[in-house]
Amino acid sequence: MFSVNINFLRLPGNYLFSTIAGKVNEYKQANPDKSLISLGIGDVTRPLPPAVISALHSAVDEMADASTFKGYAPDGGYAFLREAISKKDYAPKGVDISPDEIFVGDGAKSDSGNIQEIFSPNAKIAVTDPVYPVYVDSNAIAGRVGFFDEIEEKWDNLIYMPCTADNCFAPQLPGDKPDVIYLCFPNNPTGSTIPKSELQEWVDYANTIGALIIYDAAYEAYISSENVAHSIFECEGAKTCAIEIRSFSKNAGFTGTRLGFTVIPKELEYNGVKLRDLWARRQGTKFNGAPYIIQKAGEAVYSDQGQKEVRELVEYYMENARLIRETLDGMGYTVSGGIDAPYIWMKTPEGVDSWGFFDRLLTEANVVGTPGSGFGPSGEGYFRLTAFGTHENTKEALERIKRL
Amino acid sequence: MFSVNINFLRLPGNYLFSTIAGKVNEYKQANPDKSLISLGIGDVTRPLPPAVISALHSAVDEMADASTFKGYAPDGGYAFLREAISKKDYAPKGVDISPDEIFVGDGAKSDSGNIQEIFSPNAKIAVTDPVYPVYVDSNAIAGRVGFFDEIEEKWDNLIYMPCTADNCFAPQLPGDKPDVIYLCFPNNPTGSTIPKSELQEWVDYANTIGALIIYDAAYEAYISSENVAHSIFECEGAKTCAIEIRSFSKNAGFTGTRLGFTVIPKELEYNGVKLRDLWARRQGTKFNGAPYIIQKAGEAVYSDQGQKEVRELVEYYMENARLIRETLDGMGYTVSGGIDAPYIWMKTPEGVDSWGFFDRLLTEANVVGTPGSGFGPSGEGYFRLTAFGTHENTKEALERIKRL
Numbered sequence: 155m156f157s158v159n160i161n162f163l164r165l166p167g168n169y170l171f172s173t174i175a176g177k178v179n180e181y182k183q184a185n186p187d188k189s190l191i192s193l194g195i196g197d198v199t200r201p202l203p204p205a206v207i208s209a210l211h212s213a214v215d216e217m218a219d220a221s222t223f224k225g226y227a228p229d230g231g232y233a234f235l236r237e238a239i240s241k242k243d244y245a246p247k248g249v250d251i252s253p254d255e256i257f258v259g260d261g262a263k264s265d266s267g268n269i270q271e272i273f274s275p276n277a278k279i280a281v282t283d284p285v286y287p288v289y290v291d292s293n294a295i296a297g298r299v300g301f302f303d304e305i306e307e308k309w310d311n312l313i314y315m316p317c318t319a320d321n322c323f324a325p326q327l328p329g330d331k332p333d334v335i336y337l338c339f340p341n342n343p344t345g346s347t348i349p350k351s352e353l354q355e356w357v358d359y360a361n362t363i364g365a366l367i368i369y370d371a372a373y374e375a376y377i378s379s380e381n382v383a384h385s386i387f388e389c390e391g392a393k394t395c396a397i398e399i400r401s402f403s404k405n406a407g408f409t410g411t412r413l414g415f416t417v418i419p420k421e422l423e424y425n426g427v428k429l430r431d432l433w434a435r436r437q438g439t440k441f442n443g444a445p446y447i448i449q450k451a452g453e454a455v456y457s458d459q460g461q462k463e464v465r466e467l468v469e470y471y472m473e474n475a476r477l478i479r480e481t482l483d484g485m486g487y488t489v490s491g492g493i494d495a496p497y498i499w500m501k502t503p504e505g506v507d508s509w510g511f512f513d514r515l516l517t518e519a520n521v522v523g524t525p526g527s528g529f530g531p532s533g534e535g536y537f538r539l540t541a542f543g544t545h546e547n548t549k550e551a552l553e554r555i556k557r558l
Numbered sequence: 559m560f561s562v563n564i565n566f567l568r569l570p571g572n573y574l575f576s577t578i579a580g581k582v583n584e585y586k587q588a589n590p591d592k593s594l595i596s597l598g599i600g601d602v603t604r605p606l607p608p609a610v611i612s613a614l615h616s617a618v619d620e621m622a623d624a625s626t627f628k629g630y631a632p633d634g635g636y637a638f639l640r641e642a643i644s645k646k647d648y649a650p651k652g653v654d655i656s657p658d659e660i661f662v663g664d665g666a667k668s669d670s671g672n673i674q675e676i677f678s679p680n681a682k683i684a685v686t687d688p689v690y691p692v693y694v695d696s697n698a699i700a701g702r703v704g705f706f707d708e709i710e711e712k713w714d715n716l717i718y719m720p721c722t723a724d725n726c727f728a729p730q731l732p733g734d735k736p737d738v739i740y741l742c743f744p745n746n747p748t749g750s751t752i753p754k755s756e757l758q759e760w761v762d763y764a765n766t767i768g769a770l771i772i773y774d775a776a777y778e779a780y781i782s783s784e785n786v787a788h789s790i791f792e793c794e795g796a797k798t799c800a801i802e803i804r805s806f807s808k809n810a811g812f813t814g815t816r817l818g819f820t821v822i823p824k825e826l827e828y829n830g831v832k833l834r835d836l837w838a839r840r841q842g843t844k845f846n847g848a849p850y851i852i853q854k855a856g857e858a859v860y861s862d863q864g865q866k867e868v869r870e871l872v873e874y875y876m877e878n879a880r881l882i883r884e885t886l887d888g889m890g891y892t893v894s895g896g897i898d899a900p901y902i903w904m905k906t907p908e909g910v911d912s913w914g915f916f917d918r919l920l921t922e923a924n925v926v927g928t929p930g931s932g933f934g935p936s937g938e939g940y941f942r943l944t945a946f947g948t949h950e951n952t953k954e955a956l957e958r959i960k961r962l
Contacts, residue, residue: 155768156737157678158828162836169842172633197629207622210851211615217815218611220948224814225601229576260664260816260846267844271699274561291843295675333560364559410628410850411621412664424562432566438573439695440671442664446814447614448849544624 161297166304170287170528171195177512178522191551193478193539194522196342196496198407199547200470202451203463206406209454213447227443230434231258231415235449238456239415243400249387255419255430257437258452260444262372262401262414266336267292268440269368269397269416272432273334280313280332282325284343284529284536286370289336307531316532317344323490323499324348327355331363337386338370340377343529343538344499345491350383357386360395366422366429367396372414375405375468377494393419397429404496404542405464406455413444413452471496474548475541481552482539496541499526511537519554565701570708574691574932575599581916582926595955597882597943598926600746600900602811603951604874606855607867610810613858617851631847634838635662635819639853642860643819647804653791659823659834661841662856664848666776666805666818670740671696672844673772673801673820676836677738684717684736686729688747688933688940690774693740711935720936721748727894727903728752731759735767741790742774744781747933747942748903749895754787761790764799770826770833771800776818779809779872781898797823801833808900808946809868810859817848817856875900878952879945885956886943900945903930915941923958 167173174194182190202210216222230236236253244251259265267288270277279293290312293299300311308314313332315325323346325337337356340347360367369386377384386396398417402408418430444452454460479492488501502511508525515521515537526536543551571577578598586594606614620626634640640657648655663669671692674681683697694716697703704715712718717736719729727750729741741760744751764771773790781788790800802821806812822834848856858864883896892905906915912929919925919941930940947955 156681156770156828158831158833158836159676159678162676162839163831165839169839172842195630199624199627199629201624201627202621204622207618210618210621214611214614214618217606217614218608220603220605223603223605223811225603226599226813263846264844272563272566274563275701277560288843295840295843297679366560407627409630410847412846412849424560427562427567429562432562435566435569435573436699438576439692439699440668442667442816443814445816445849445852447851 159295161295164302165291165294166302169291170524173528174522174524177516181516188520190520190522191543191547191554192522193543193548193551194524196404196540196542197409198404198542199544200407200467202407202411203460203467205454205457205460205463206451209450210447213450217447224446227446227449229438229443230254231256231443232446232449235453238453242456242461244385244387247384247388249385251387251417251419255417257416257418257433258444258449259414259416259437259441260412261403262370262399263288265399265414265416266368266370268436269399269433270296270298271436272429273298277333278311278313278330280315280328280335282317282337282341283314283531284317284526284533285336286338286342287529289368314530314532317341317346318532319488319490319501322346324352327359332365334366334368335360336368336370338372339382340373340495342373343497343524343526343533345493345495345497346499347377347379347382347494349381350388351381353383353386354389357389357392357395361391365395369396369398371398372401373404373495374400375464376472376496379494382494387417387419393421395422397422402452402455405468407467411448411451413448470545471541474543474545477548478539478541478552482555485556492541498539498541500537500539502535502537508534508537514558515555519551519558521551521554563699565699568706569695569698570706573695574928577932578926578928581920585920592924594924594926595947595951595958596926597947597952597955598928600808600944600946601813602808602946603948604811604871606811606815607864607871609858609861609864609867610855613854614851617854621851628850631850631853633842633847634658635660635847636850636853639857642857646860646865648789648791651788651792653789655791655821655823659821661820661822661837662848662853663818663820663841663845664816665807665812666774666803667692669803669818669820670772670774672840673803673837674700674702675840676833677702681737682715682717682734684719684732684739686741686745687718687720687935688930688937689740690742690746691933693772718934718936721745721750722936723892723894723905726750728756731763736769738770738772739764740772740774742776743786744777744899745901746777747901747928747930747937749897749899749901750903751781751783751786751898753785754792755785757787757790758793761793761796761799765795769799773800773802775802776805777808777899778804779868780876780900783898786898791821791823797825799826801826806856806859809872811871812855815852815855817852875945878947878949881952882943882945882956886959889960896945902943902945904941904943906939906941912938912941918962919959923955923962925955925958
C-alpha cells in the first residue's frame with residue numbers, strides 16, 4: 155500500500171513566504187481599502203533592462219521560424235551563455251572557471267534546493283542561523299536533519315551557526331564537524347558580508363576537515379566593498395571544497411523570468427567521483443534546461459549595454475537600501491546590512507518579537523516585511539526589510555513607519 | 559567528511575539520450591560531410607504556433623514596463639493558466655478538475671522526475687518495460703529500486719511489466735503488489751494505447767490494493783481513437799488513486815520553451831494527508847514557478863486560434879507517423895504505434911539487436927533513431943522512430959532506410 159515521505163509531515167508550518175502571503179491576503183480581504191507596501195519577500199519591482207527585453211523579442215522571433223527554432227536545450231545550458239558567464243563573471247576576478255563547470259538552471263532556489271540530492275543521505279549539515287529556509291527545508295524533506303523540536307524551534311540533527319549582533323552576523327567555525335556547510339554572502343536575510351580573508355578561513359577549514367561548502371552568491375552584484383569576494387573561487391583552494399550558486403534574479407530582475415547557474419569545479423571530487431558528474435546526471439535526469447529564450451535573455455545581461463543597465467538597476471535598489479538604513483537609524487532603530495546587500499536587518503523594538511512587529515507593521519503601517527524568526531531561532535527579535543521596492547514606495551513605507 | 563549519494567554510482571551508464579547524443583557527435587566529427595537526419599529523441603521541429611509567438615511578444619512587453627512587470631509567480635502557477643487548463647483540457651471531457659488541483663511546472667520531465675519525492679523511501683515501484691527512463695532513474699537516485707544487475711539489465715527491487723508484441727504492448731496487472739505504478743498512454747516509447755475500459759481496470763486495481771498511479775499523459779493530443787481516454791480522470795475512481803502529468807512540449811512545440819503541469823486531486827490522500835499538499839510544499843520549497851512569459855504562452859495555446867494551430871501541428875506530425883508506419887510496413891518491417899501517438903515502434907531485422915540497428919542506421923543511412931533496449935530489457939530487438947521531423951526529412955530518412 156502506498157505511503158508518503160513522512161519527512162514532509164515533520165516540516166513545521168508552511169514555507170515562510172507562503173505563510174506571509176497568506177497573512178497578507180487575509181488582511182487585504184478584510185481591508186480592501188488599504189494600500190499595502192511590500193518590503194517583504196525579496197522580489198524586484200523594476201522592469202527588465204532594455205537589453206534583455208530586446209534579446210527576448212529576437213529569441214521569440216527565432217522560435218517563430220523553422221530555420222531558427224530551438225527544441226531541447228543542451229544539458230547544462232547553451233554554450234553561448236556558459237561562455238559568457240565564464241568570461242564575464244569569473245575571468246575578470248582572476249578565476250578560471252570553464253564553461254563545462256557551469257550548469258545553467260531555472261534559478262538559485264531550484265538549484266540550492268536540489269543540490270542536496272548529490273549528498274550522502276546521512277550527511278551532517280551546518281547552516282547559519284538565521285538562514286534562507288530552502289537550505290534547511292530541502293534537507294529536512296530528504297530526512298537529513300532529524301526531528302523538529304517545536305519548543306527550541308530547531309531540528310535536532312542540524313548544526314546551527316548563530317549570527318547575531320554579538321558576532322556582527324558572521325558565523326563562527328562550528329564545534330561539531332559538519333559534512334556540508336551552507337554559506338551565503340552577501341547574506342540573506344541579514345545583509346551581512348565577511349571579508350575575503352575570513353571566507354578564506356572557511357575554505358581552509360572545509361579542506362582540512364573534508365567538508366563541502368555550498369556557497370550561495372545570489373547577491374554578489376550588490377557588493378561594493380573592496381575586501382569582499384564576489385565568488386568563493388577567489389579564495390585559494392576553493393575548487394576542492396566548494397560549489398557556487400548564482401542567480402539572475404537580483405542583479406537583472408529575473409525573479410519572474412527564472413534563470414541561474416551552479417558552478418562545480420572539476421577538481422571537486424569524493425573518492426575519485428567528480429561531483430560535477432553527479433550533478434550533470436541529476437540535471438540530465440530530472441531537468442530539461444532553461445527555456446532558450448530565457449537563456450538568450452541571460453546572455454544579453456553580459457553585453458556591454460546589459461552590464462551598464464544591470465549596474466543601474468543595482469544602484470537604484472541600493473539607493474533604497476541607503477535610505478532605509480539611514481532613516482531607521484535616525485529613528486533610533488538598530489540596523490545592519492544594506493551596505494553590500496539589498497537587505498536591511500533591524501532589531502525589533504524592545505518587548506516586541508519578530509511576528510509581533512510583522513503584525514504591527516502590517517496592520518498599523520500597512521507595510522509588509524519579513525519576521526526574522528522565520529529564518530531561524532537566532533532571527534528572533536529581528537526583522538528584514540528589502541530594498542527591492544520603488545523609490546516612491548520605499549519613501550512612503552518609511553514615512554508610515556515614522557508615524558508608528 | 560563529505561560523501562556522496564551512492565545511488566548515483568549504481569546508475570548504469572548515462573541517461574539514454576545523452577549517450578545517443580555522444581555517439582551522434584562522435585560520428586559527426588569523424589564524418590563532417592555527412593548530413594544526418596534525426597528521428598531519435600522526441601524533439602519537435604516545427605516553429606511555435608503564431609498565437610503563442612504573439613502572446614510571448616506581448617508578455618515580454620509587459621516585462622518592460624514597471625506597471626505591468628511581473629516578479630515571482632504564485633506557487634503552482636498563475637490563475638489565468640490553471641483556469642484555462644481546467645476549462646479547456648478537463649471540463650470538455652466531463653472531468654471536474656479545479657485550478658487549485660493543477661500545478662504548473664517547467665515540463666513533464668521535471669515533474670515526473672520529482673514527483674517521487676513525496677513517496678515513502680521504500681515504496682515498491684512498478685514500471686512498464688520498455689519505459690521512459692526518467693521514472694526509473696529518478697527512483698534509482700532515491701534508492702528505491704535496489705541494485706542494477708548488469709547481466710539481467712534490471713534493477714533488483716523494481717517491478718517490470720513487460721510490453722511486447724505478445725501482449726500488444728499493453729502491460730498486465732503485476733504479480734507483485736506495487737505501491738506506485740507508472741503508466742504512460744499514448745505510450746513512450748512504443749506508441750501504444752489501451753482502451754478506456756482497460757485503463758479503468760488499472761484504476762480499479764490501484765484502488766483495491768491502495769496503490770498510486772503516476773499517469774503520464776504527455777502525448778494525449780495525439781489520440782484520435784474514440785475509445786482511448788485523454789485523461790485518467792475520465793475513469794471512475796481515479797481521483798482517489800492517480801496523479802496526472804501533462805506537457806506543452808508535444809502538442810504546442812514547447813520542448814525548448816518548457817511548460818507542463820501536474821494534476822493532484824484533493825481526494826487523493828494517505829491517512830488523511832492530501833498528496834496535493836505535499837507536492838505544493840515540495841514545489842514551494844524547491845521550485846519558483848515557470849517564467850511569467852512562458853505561462854502566458856501556455857495560456858495562448860487554449861485560445862481558439864491557439865487550439866486550431868496546435869491541431870495543425872499535431873496533424874503535421876501525424877502525417878509523418880502515417881508515412882513512417884506505412885512505408886516501413888511496405889518494406890516488410892513489423893511496426894506498431896503511430897496511430898494515436900507520434901512514435902513508431904519497429905522490430906529490428908532478424909539477428910540485429912537494438913544498438914546494432916542504431917549503429918547501422920547511423921553509419922549506413924545517416925538516420926538517428928533510438929534503440930529499444932535503451933528503454934528496458936523488453937525493448938531489446940525493437941527500435942523507436944519519431945514523427946517529429948519535417949515532412950522532407952522524414953521522407954528522405956525513409957528513402958535512405960529503403961536503400962539499406
